[in-house]
Amino acid sequence: MSMNLRLILLTPLLFFQVNLITANAEWSILVYMQADNNLWEFADKDMVEIIKGYQKSAFGDAVNVNTLVQVDYPQDKKTWRFKIDGAGKIEHGSLTQEMGEHPVEELVASAEWVKGNYPANHYAVVLWNHGSGIEDYRKINTGNVRNFNSIWMDIFDTDILGVDKVKNIKENNNIKNNTNDIGLGDLSKSGRGILYDDSEKTCLTNQGLSIALSQIKNIFGKKIDLVGMDACLMSMVEVAYEIKDYADILVASQETEPGYGWNYSGIIAPLVSAPSVFTSENLARLIVASYANFYETTDMQNYTQSAISLNFMDQLRDNIELVSLNVLECMGCKSTIVKKALRTARLNSKSFETASYVDLYSLYFALRAEFTKLRHDAENEQPTCFGFLSKPSPNYIPALDQLVLHLNEGIGLIQNVVFANVVGTRSNGAHGISIYYPFSTSSIHSSYPKTSFARNTHWLNVLRSV
Numbered sequence: 001m002s003m004n005l006r007l008i009l010l011t012p013l014l015f016f017q018v019n020l021i022t023a024n025a026e027w028s029i030l031v032y033m034q035a036d037n038n039l040w041e042f043a044d045k046d047m048v049e050i051i052k053g054y055q056k057s058a059f060g061d062a063v064n065v066n067t068l069v070q071v072d073y074p075q076d077k078k079t080w081r082f083k084i085d086g087a088g089k090i091e092h093g094s095l096t097q098e099m100g101e102h103p104v105e106e107l108v109a110s111a112e113w114v115k116g117n118y119p120a121n122h123y124a125v126v127l128w129n130h131g132s133g134i135e136d137y138r139k140i141n142t143g144n145v146r147n148f149n150s151i152w153m154d155i156f157d158t159d160i161l162g163v164d165k166v167k168n169i170k171e172n173n174n175i176k177n178n179t180n181d182i183g184l185g186d187l188s189k190s191g192r193g194i195l196y197d198d199s200e201k202t203c204l205t206n207q208g209l210s211i212a213l214s215q216i217k218n219i220f221g222k223k224i225d226l227v228g229m230d231a232c233l234m235s236m237v238e239v240a241y242e243i244k245d246y247a248d249i250l251v252a253s254q255e256t257e258p259g260y261g262w263n264y265s266g267i268i269a270p271l272v273s274a275p276s277v278f279t280s281e282n283l284a285r286l287i288v289a290s291y292a293n294f295y296e297t298t299d300m301q302n303y304t305q306s307a308i309s310l311n312f313m314d315q316l317r318d319n320i321e322l323v324s325l326n327v328l329e330c331m332g333c334k335s336t337i338v339k340k341a342l343r344t345a346r347l348n349s350k351s352f353e354t355a356s357y358v359d360l361y362s363l364y365f366a367l368r369a370e371f372t373k374l375r376h377d378a379e380n381e382q383p384t385c386f387g388f389l390s391k392p393s394p395n396y397i398p399a400l401d402q403l404v405l406h407l408n409e410g411i412g413l414i415q416n417v418v419f420a421n422v423v424g425t426r427s428n429g430a431h432g433i434s435i436y437y438p439f440s441t442s443s444i445h446s447s448y449p450k451t452s453f454a455r456n457t458h459w460l461n462v463l464r465s466v
Contacts, residue, residue, distance in 0.1 A: 026064040026275035027283075028120035031230075031264075032110055033071035034129040034195040036100055039259060043071050046128070046264050047084060053268025054086030062086060064275040066118040067268065070110045072099035074199060079106070081113060093117065100197030103204040104212045107195075111216040122280060124226040125216065125247075127204075128261070129195045131231030133357055134238040134436055136193040136205040136447035194231055206242050206451060213246035223248050225280035228287065232256040233354055235306050237316065237435045238453040240417075244313040249284045254434045255304040255427055256353045258295075266290030281307075285420045292422035300424060306432035307420035316417050317457060319410040320435070323367075324458040326403035330371070331465055333396035341370035342466050346437060350429035356438040356445075361414045361431035368407040375400040438463065 031050075035043035050067055062085045069082045069089075079095035093113050099106050111125065195204040204212070217223055227243060229235070229252035240250050267290050271278055278286070284307035291305040331338045345366035350359035378397050418432030438444055441464050454460040 025066050025120040027122045028066040028118045029124040030114050031069045031126045036072045036074045037196050037198045042259050049264035050084045053265040056269040057272035065272045100200035104208045107212040108215045111219045115219050122225040123220050126228035128230045131194045131234045133233035134236050135445040210242045213243050217246040230261045238451050240308050241313050241453040244310040249280050250308040251284050251287050253304050254430050263290040263294035288420040301426035303424040304427050304430045306418050312417045321457045322406045324462050329399040333393040345370045357434040358437040359430050360433050360435045362429050364407050364410050
């Protein structure tokens with residue numbers, strides 16, 4: 001990438017190292033961009049979008065909203081740090097060493113930079129990169145993970161750069177319409193988690209994410225108001241449970257995201273216009289709504305974005321645990337027909353680009369239908385033609401009753417957990433949060449048993465029993 005592209009809309013102050021310590025703003029937003037991969041071009045585009053957001057704001061109160069970016073490019077061995085507002089980017093606090101060697105420590109250090117220089121009443125941390133959901137080091141399809149798409153390139157580039165410059169950029173960088181032509185480096189062969197770094201061949205595991213956010217919570221002196229995942233497949237029960245003690249809200253997508261990702265202009269403009277109005281919940285709703293507002297103007301049909309209240313995750317975990325225990329009890333009474341009901345429910349549930357990720361609401365709905373049928377069959381079971389009736393355990397019908405009860409409770413609870421959700425027309429059936437449910441025991445990824453959710457529930461036992 002040329003330096004001319006990187007320096008779009010910069011002010012003359014760009015390369016001055018400045019001391020910008022201020023009194024508490026209302027919001028400080030850290031966008032942590034790991035762009036040392038095939039998403040590098042979108043990093044600068046999103047920073048330009050942030051600038052545009054400040055410029056579009058009505059009665060802008062830029063003093064009360066700090067937008068900070070830490071970014072790693074593939075072209076150099078440096079960690080860039082910027083403060084961005086309507087005038088452009090000001091470099092501040094950049095590091096001579098490259099991001100990616102130690103993802104946990106580097107993410108924590110970025111929060112120290114924010115807290116030390118841009119204190120605020122509210123903090124948001126946005127992880128910008130590829131994502132693989134709860135599976136760490138998972139092999140991925142290079143054509144469908146925050147992929148390049150000529151539609152988004154045309155929408156953005158012609159608006160910001162002009163038609164001729166767009167043409168030159170595409171020709172110089174050999175950008176093709178076939179997204180599968182764009183490689184992800186050696187890591188695409190071995191797999192990855194979030195914050196993929198092609199040069200260092202590292203990523204941030206889910207356990208690393210938990211460690212980093214726990215330290216960031218201590219740095220900020222309170223829970224992080226909002227954690228955003230501008231990445232694929234991260235809106236999952238297991239991911240939310242992993243970070244529930246360190247943040248109030250998670251904003252993420254159940255499905256893969258196109259390369260363009262979030263609509264930063266649509267987020268920043270309203271926030272800067274009236275920062276005191278935006279609680280963490282209001283900001284989460286804005287992020288979700290702006291995502292829909294952008295993609296519904298395109299032909300993208302399988303987008304998703306949701307806001308999750310992490311304060312409900314213990315309740316949701318307890319509900320899934322009760323469901324798991326009831327399923328195992330029913331399986332102990334009538335193994336064959338219960339396993340068949342589970343498989344049918346799984347097939348009738350909404351899944352995503354990664355087939356092992358299933359919408360929890362649709363799964364509960366399908367499970368309720370199947371186990372209600374089993375309850376009816378058990379109550380009306382008739383003797384065979386020889387006059388014999390193989391009676392199940394006396395615990396079977398009560399276990400079925402409890403299971404249906406807990407599924408009903410869970411369906412209601414999910415609607416409290418997910419307080420904002422948008423989907424494209426091809427993503428109907430997605431209600432905002434997924435759960436891990438591979439088709440077979442042999443398909444369970446080796447990283448899954450290490451997750452906090454797997455260690456603290458019997459859900460993994462259910463997966464291993466099917």
